[in-house]
Amino acid sequence: MPDTIRWTIPFGVGGGTDVWARFFTTWMSDHIQGNPTLVIDNVPGGGSINGSNLFAMRAAADGSQWIGTSASTQYPAMLQDRRVRYNYDDWTPILATPTGGVVYAQPSLGDSAEEVLSAVTNQRVKFAVQSHTGLELPVLIALDLLGADVQAVSGMRSRGEGRLAFERGEADIDFQTTSAYFSSVEPLVESGRAVPLFSLGVLNDSGEIVRDPAFPDLPTFNDVYETLHGEAPSGPAAEAYRKFFASGFTLQKLILLPSDAPADLIQEYREAAQRFVDTEAFKDAAMAQLGPYTPVVGEIVEQHLQEAMSLDDATRQWLVEWLLEQHGARI
Numbered sequence: 001m002p003d004t005i006r007w008t009i010p011f012g013v014g015g016g017t018d019v020w021a022r023f024f025t026t027w028m029s030d031h032i033q034g035n036p037t038l039v040i041d042n043v044p045g046g047g048s049i050n051g052s053n054l055f056a057m058r059a060a061a062d063g064s065q066w067i068g069t070s071a072s073t074q075y076p077a078m079l080q081d082r083r084v085r086y087n088y089d090d091w092t093p094i095l096a097t098p099t100g101g102v103v104y105a106q107p108s109l110g111d112s113a114e115e116v117l118s119a120v121t122n123q124r125v126k127f128a129v130q131s132h133t134g135l136e137l138p139v140l141i142a143l144d145l146l147g148a149d150v151q152a153v154s155g156m157r158s159r160g161e162g163r164l165a166f167e168r169g170e171a172d173i174d175f176q177t178t179s180a181y182f183s184s185v186e187p188l189v190e191s192g193r194a195v196p197l198f199s200l201g202v203l204n205d206s207g208e209i210v211r212d213p214a215f216p217d218l219p220t221f222n223d224v225y226e227t228l229h230g231e232a233p234s235g236p237a238a239e240a241y242r243k244f245f246a247s248g249f250t251l252q253k254l255i256l257l258p259s260d261a262p263a264d265l266i267q268e269y270r271e272a273a274q275r276f277v278d279t280e281a282f283k284d285a286a287m288a289q290l291g292p293y294t295p296v297v298g299e300i301v302e303q304h305l306q307e308a309m310s311l312d313d314a315t316r317q318w319l320v321e322w323l324l325e326q327h328g329a330r331i
Helices: 015-029 044-060 069-079 113-119 137-145 159-167 180-192 221-229 236-250 263-277 280-289 299-309 313-327
Strands: 004-009 037-041 063-068 089-099 103-105 124-128 147-153 173-177 194-198 253-258
Touching: 004 015, 004 044, 004 147, 015 037, 015 180, 015 253, 015 263, 015 280, 037 089, 037 253, 037 299, 063 069, 063 124, 063 194, 069 299, 089 263, 089 299, 103 137, 103 180, 113 194, 113 221, 124 137, 124 159, 137 147, 137 236, 137 313, 159 180, 194 221, 194 280, 236 299, 236 313, 253 263, 263 280
Parallel strands: 004 037, 004 063, 124 147
Antiparallel strands: 063 253, 089 253, 103 173, 103 194
16 A cells, blocks of 8 residues: 555646545545555646646556546547646546536526527527536536527636626526535526526436436426427437536546556455545545535446447537537637
């Protein structure tokens, strides 16, 4: 067992992934045999691509080096970004933390989700996004599958900036992840300034999309689609939605290490995570950081990761054509 584990975080100090990693360092160290010291190495740049590339090239395979990734690391790999020099097939996951999200709209479009969804098929609506291939990608696909005519205005520096555009009336539809929804959007809903449409849901251990525990009363995108069409979504658009939803939300943040690390160490790290994730002490401490979501550990997260990252050529080609035709965006 290594005395020190160096944990590469390919983002700057104080960012979301850095705060997440620092939350987990004590829990992991306290539960791994020998209580190794976990040292965070922040290597920002390229939206996490730079640090991930360096880790892929330099990480030792002795179990003493980890990397923490997020959706902004997963998506470029799936989209075959030319800057990417890392391959998730070369890494083995220890733990993933999910998050959720909600799509909502201006009340001027309707008093209910049903009225809004009917309205957005008949008029163009604006959605302020950071990029067409960022965290909003599965939301754009979902809205397209529902028949919405969406103009995605890119260039927002954060999802918070997109929300402010919505509050100013410059955007008709918006999307926020769970923590931001509770802190900044729920007050808008309560005051009648926003109408929730659907949540993205969560993946259960069997790989099925089910209702988000943070929003048990909100239908998922799949629920809404089935209500409108009488069947589950299918085809390349539905496949793309599922893949990017899984890799961006169910696996929003991941602890990984080189796959050729000693098998007994990989097993010990996974068992260490399992020893604390189900405890009341961890759940209480994690509520502010993770929300009502239980980390996914070991073989289950490995299955989810393999399934999510396996974007076949036909689905990727559909995505390339769809982004260009619908949004004028190139991968």
